Amino acid sequence: MPKEHLEARRRQILDAARRCFVRNGFHATSMQDVLTEAELSAGAVYRYFKSKDDIIAAIASEALAEVAAAFGADAAAPPPDLDDVVDLVLGVERPPLSRSRESAQLLVQVWAEALRSPSLSARLKEVMAEARGVIGGLVARHQERGRLPAGVPPEHVADVLTALVDGFLVRRAVFGDADPVAFRNGIRALMSVPASR
Amino acid sequence: MPKEHLEARRRQILDAARRCFVRNGFHATSMQDVLTEAELSAGAVYRYFKSKDDIIAAIASEALAEVAAAFGADAAAPPPDLDDVVDLVLGVERPPLSRSRESAQLLVQVWAEALRSPSLSARLKEVMAEARGVIGGLVARHQERGRLPAGVPPEHVADVLTALVDGFLVRRAVFGDADPVAFRNGIRALMSVPASR
DNA sequence: TTGTCAAGGGCGAATGTTCGTTCTACGTTG
DNA sequence: CAACGTAGAACGAACATTCGCCCTTGACAA
Numbered sequence: 001m002p003k004e005h006l007e008a009r010r011r012q013i014l015d016a017a018r019r020c021f022v023r024n025g026f027h028a029t030s031m032q033d034v035l036t037e038a039e040l041s042a043g044a045v046y047r048y049f050k051s052k053d054d055i056i057a058a059i060a061s062e063a064l065a066e067v068a069a070a071f072g073a074d075a076a077a078p079p080p081d082l083d084d085v086v087d088l089v090l091g092v093e094r095p096p097l098s099r100s101r102e103s104a105q106l107l108v109q110v111w112a113e114a115l116r117s118p119s120l121s122a123r124l125k126e127v128m129a130e131a132r133g134v135i136g137g138l139v140a141r142h143q144e145r146g147r148l149p150a151g152v153p154p155e156h157v158a159d160v161l162t163a164l165v166d167g168f169l170v171r172r173a174v175f176g177d178a179d180p181v182a183f184r185n186g187i188r189a190l191m192s193v194p195a196s197r
Numbered sequence: 198m199p200k201e202h203l204e205a206r207r208r209q210i211l212d213a214a215r216r217c218f219v220r221n222g223f224h225a226t227s228m229q230d231v232l233t234e235a236e237l238s239a240g241a242v243y244r245y246f247k248s249k250d251d252i253i254a255a256i257a258s259e260a261l262a263e264v265a266a267a268f269g270a271d272a273a274a275p276p277p278d279l280d281d282v283v284d285l286v287l288g289v290e291r292p293p294l295s296r297s298r299e300s301a302q303l304l305v306q307v308w309a310e311a312l313r314s315p316s317l318s319a320r321l322k323e324v325m326a327e328a329r330g331v332i333g334g335l336v337a338r339h340q341e342r343g344r345l346p347a348g349v350p351p352e353h354v355a356d357v358l359t360a361l362v363d364g365f366l367v368r369r370a371v372f373g374d375a376d377p378v379a380f381r382n383g384i385r386a387l388m389s390v391p392a393s394r
Numbered sequence: 395t396t397g398t399c400a401a402g403g404g405c406g407a408a409t410g411t412t413c414g415t416t417c418t419a420c421g422t423t424g
Numbered sequence: 425c426a427a428c429g430t431a432g433a434a435c436g437a438a439c440a441t442t443c444g445c446c447c448t449t450g451a452c453a454a
Contacts, residue, residue, distance in 0.1 A: 009429095025224065027222065027224035027225045028313060030412080031413075031415080032414095040430080041432060042431080042432075043417085043429080043430055044429070044430050046415070046416080047430080051415080052414065052415090108305070108309050111371065112222060112305050112306050112308070112309040114371060115302050115305065115306070115370065116225060121371065124371060125371065128371070148389070149385075149386045151386075152385070152386040156379045156382055157383045159380060160361070160380060160383035161387075162364070163363075164357070164361060166360075166363065167360025167361055168360050170308060171356065173308070174308065174312075175322070182356070183353070183360070185353055186353035186356055186357035190279070190345070190357055190358075192346065192389060206403095227440085228439075228440055229438090229439085229440095237405090239405080239406070239442085240442085241404050248441080249440065398453080399450105399451090399452090399453105400450095401448105401449090403449100404448095406443100406445100407442105407443095410441090410442100411438105411439080411441100412438090412439070413439075415436095416435075417432105417433090417434080417435095418433090419431090419432100419433100420430085420431080421428105421431095422430095423426105423429100424426095424428100
């Protein structure tokens with residue numbers, strides 16, 4: 001019985017912390033903010049997390065896992081066109097749309113935090129390298145089929161595509177209403193590929 | 198006589214604060230950190246800035262001005278090829294190279310801070326809109342000359358190009374050694390344009 | 395030249411606040 | 425009644441900011 005309740009409390013705290021962090025950033029939100037948002041007392045929260053940094057690490061870790069999962073989907077079901085990579089990663093038709101902006105905002109905070117946390121920076125680089133590998137594989141296959149110039153290292157092209165995703169996330173975080181479809185059309189135009197839908 | 202010394206002290210404080218902020222972020226940096234870095238006392242610093250937020254605002258404002266200037270250069274001297282936009286904005290051959298990573302790191306912090314500061318967010322949107330306007334103009338001209346499909350709104354393509362820049366900045370902030378030339382080659386490959394150099 | 399004085403700039407200890415964290419006592423539940 | 429969770433007061437540390445004092449400087453009078 002304690003097992004599931006323990007996990008539920010943990011989630012309750014993490015969800016509350018996530019909302020606070022999205023709203024105010026990691027260091028501008030106080031423990032008091034988190035306690036209030038979670039509707040718990042200090043004693044309760046510190047039973048599940050040993051410090052504020054612990055909570056930050058957990059939240060950041062989940063945010064990066066979300067990104068890794070998004071790119072992993074590309075590896076699982078390779079899209080026929082390269083520009084669909086963006087759609088897939090950005091989850092054009094993915095469940096909680098309300099969460100997508102918050103995820104983008106949180107990710108920007110994670111980038112900033114990674115600049116001062118070596119362990120978080122290491123994990124971020126891991127995820128980025130993983131994305132480069134996955135997308136690089138897709139690029140290489142397109143090169144084999146002659147759909148892309150062969151002389152360029154696939155990783156370079158993959159870097160551009162993942163940078164495209166990161167750049168879009170910035171816009172979504174800042175504006176909130178950035179349109180993935182319009183973005184994809186912009187990419188299509190740049191790639192001089194006639195839109196197929 | 199006080200006039201120039203006043204400005205010099207202000208710069209001294211801002212430069213010190215910038216170093217601190219790049220290293221530790223806005224909110225994880227204490228006033229004590231800034232005082233130590235600037236080699237000044239609290240009383241001295243508070244003679245030139247009325248609060249920590251005041252210093253943050255000044256630093257963020259300068260960072261965004263730097264970005265605006267980079268895009269402004271494109272408007273002043275339009276590059277012949279669209280992919281050169283990235284080179285120009287990222288300043289492939291611009292003076293203090295040591296500063297470029299720090300600028301990228303600072304900009305990421307600014308993005309994060311903009312998520313919780315309405316005034317900073319407004320300024321950031323201004324700069325982004327300005328970039329969209331400048332690059333959109335270039336895109337429209339390329340469309341007129343038939344170098345890009347005409348059916349797509351220039352702003353959409355401009356969004357993609359500026360997102361490309363933002364995405365590259367993230368990589369430069371995180372890795373520090375992101376290579377603009379390799380990046381440009383990746384873009385060229387995606388655009389299926391034979392490299393001219 | 396020398397002495398005086400007003401003002402500006404700087405210092406750093408002091409202040410009150412807020413932070414993250416701990417601890418003890420209390421309720422609830424099996 | 426034990427065992428477990430929870431509450432909330434309490435704590436020391438660290439924070440941003442202020443305040444009163446001191447040193448330097450430049451103008452001016454003697």
